[in-house]
Amino acid sequence: MDSSIKKERPRGRLSREMIEDAAFEVIEREGLAGFSMRKLAADLGCEAMSIYHHFPSQAHLHEALVDRLIGSLEMPDAGLPWRQRMHIAMHDFRRIGREHPAFAPFLVTYRMNSPTCLTWLSDILGLFEAGGFGPELSARLFRTVGYYLMGAILDETAGYAKGPSAATTVSDEQLARDFPNVAAAGRYFGAAEFDRTFDLGLDMLLDEMERALGGANSR
Amino acid sequence: MDSSIKKERPRGRLSREMIEDAAFEVIEREGLAGFSMRKLAADLGCEAMSIYHHFPSQAHLHEALVDRLIGSLEMPDAGLPWRQRMHIAMHDFRRIGREHPAFAPFLVTYRMNSPTCLTWLSDILGLFEAGGFGPELSARLFRTVGYYLMGAILDETAGYAKGPSAATTVSDEQLARDFPNVAAAGRYFGAAEFDRTFDLGLDMLLDEMERALGGANSR
DNA sequence: AAAATGAACCTTACAGTGTAAGTTGTCAAG
DNA sequence: CTTGACAACTTACACTGTAAGGTTCATTTT
The missing domain is CATH 1.10.10.60 (Homeodomain-like)
Incomplete structure (x- = not known):
């Protein structure tokens, strides 16, 4: 051999x-x-x-990775209600970010303009439009949930992205003494609470969107 | 000279x-x-x-820059209503990000644990608590608006953070032909619409939070 | 005044980076 | 077998962060 x-x-x-x-x-x-x-x-x-x-370059390779991830996404079944489809699509994107935590910062920072990514973007916009929102509101609400999604993925993967902070860190004792409410909040900042926290915020946004729809329809 | x-x-x-x-x-x-x-x-x-x-290192320097920016933030006047204070605090953070667009990705990705940053974080948590939310909801809602804020800053400063995409870009003609709804949405994605779009999403979140408060009180 | 101290700054050096340019190895077509 | 094409390798360059050690200068002590 x-x-x-x-x-x-x-x-x-x-x-x-x-x-x-x-x-x-x-x-x-x-x-x-x-x-x-x-x-x-x-x-x-x-x-x-x-x-x-x-x-041709490292940047091209990185962008190809984004394409691979975005290209793997499938739109939720069109037979489902609008809200459920949006919920699923958001969770799908979050999942690919969390499956590649170290790559996630690039994924969410990347400005999509490849055909693959534009197809996904177009599908999500179409999801809003199918839900009853006009072009303008669809665009703005896409941004709204997109911002939320980007931030959530960044936070949930931040532990993997970089090592411990290089500069002065506050010890646990000092934290409990000087910032008791932050120490208490830490309980809800851990990985075990990611799912619940993510859904809380996502549902708040979707609730408000449905409210906007209902208000427009009943008016 | x-x-x-x-x-x-x-x-x-x-x-x-x-x-x-x-x-x-x-x-x-x-x-x-x-x-x-x-x-x-x-x-x-x-x-x-x-x-x-x-x-002692470049990382320490970068973290010192975060400290400078966060340390420059002042909490809104405590005499103002809860919602208005939260609105101002969010806009203040967004402003320091937008004033340093190239540095913004580091700012929002950075995991705060210096005394300066923890003070700010504690103040924001305190703002929720003063608004009537308990510790758990304060923590989760902080995350919710924090996610939104991070994503918004990243998007609004993305043009400065990196040059044009290295890989295949879709031309304007191709965009209009193959992704008409994306092309139409582009009108609302530009810098001129940043303020309006940001406030739309922020107000949605704050509306929903106030609703949660009112519901809890009237129950 | 002279000497000593120690901080502030500089010089050099090393291992690592992306990638341009040129070279070699390998396989298929003629 | 020769030729060509192309995939992979080699070399080289300009750049990075920073470790190690040397130099200069203001201040303090004698």
């Missing part, structure tokens, strides 16, 4: 899909800032520059 | 405040990713390593 250190991998066996798969792994293992083309290459058993044959 | 490239600057004239001021400038000029200790030093007229006498 061949015993070279690098995995035996004949030429011509590198593909975009393989590279993307490995990139997700390296990012989650090393963190987004710790990711590099050389580490990715080491994972793939090739040299860094070989990757450039498939992606 | 003196035209030396580096500012004349006798020893002992470097201070944390000066460095922070220059760092804000360099970050806004070069972008967060384009920022470096050497560029900062060039701006200050010193060598890169001199900065390490005042900040």
Whole structure:
């Protein structure tokens, strides 16, 4: 058996899909800032520059990862009520963020303009419009839930994105003494409460949207 | 007028405040990713390593910038009604983000745990509690508006944070043809609509919170 | 005045980064 | 077998954060 250190991998066996798969792994293992083309290459058993044959730059690779994630999303069953469909779509997006916590900051910061992403965006806008909102309100409400979603994903994945704060941190004792209400709130800030907290805010927004719809209809 | 490239600057004239001021400038000029200790030093007229006498690392410096911004926030007048105070506090935070658009991604991603930041966080939590919410709901509603705020700031400053997308972009014609509803929504996604859109979502959340309060009181 | 102290700043060096440019290896078509 | 095309590798460059150690200068002590 061949015993070279690098995995035996004949030429011509590198593909975009393989590279993307490995990139997700390296990012989650090393963190987004710790990711590099050389580490990715080491994972793939090739040299860094070989990757450039498939992606013209690291930025292109990162954007391809976004495309992969967004492209994997499916719109909820059109037979369901509007509110339920919106609820599902929001949870779907949140899920792909949480499944790739180290990549999540890039995902939510990225300004979508690829066909794949625009399709998703268009579908979500269409969901609002199908719910009875006009073009303007659909756009603004999309932003509203989008903002909420972005912030939630960032918070819920923040523990993975960067290590502990470098600068002065406040000890638990000092926190309990000087900021008792923050210490008390900490109980509801933990990962165990993410689902409940997320749904609270999401339902508040959806409640208010339905109210706006009902008000317009009954008027 | 003196035209030396580096500012004349006798020893002992470097201070944390000066460095922070220059760092804000360099970050806004070069972008967060384009920022470096050497560029900062060039701006200050010193060598890169001199900065390490005042900040032990770049991360410490960045966190000091967050502290500066958060520390500059003042709580709204306690005599005002609860809802108005919350509205002002949210707009204040949004303002410091928008005043430093390139730095905003770090600001909103940063997990606050310095005394300065904890003081602000405690004050906001106190604002909910003063409004009549118990500890648990105060914590969860803080998260809710916090998520919304983070997302809004990220979106509103995204144009400054990074250059145009590196990968395939969809042309305006293609957008109008293949994604007409997205193209139509673009009208409401521009900077001119930021204020109106932000207030729409914020007011929805505050409406819903007041409703929760009223419901609890009238029950 | 002279010497000592210590902070403030600079110089050098290293391991790491993205990626441009040029080179090599491999396989398929002629 | 030769030729071509292309995938992968090698080298090189300009840049990064920062560790280690050297230099300069204001202040304090003698």
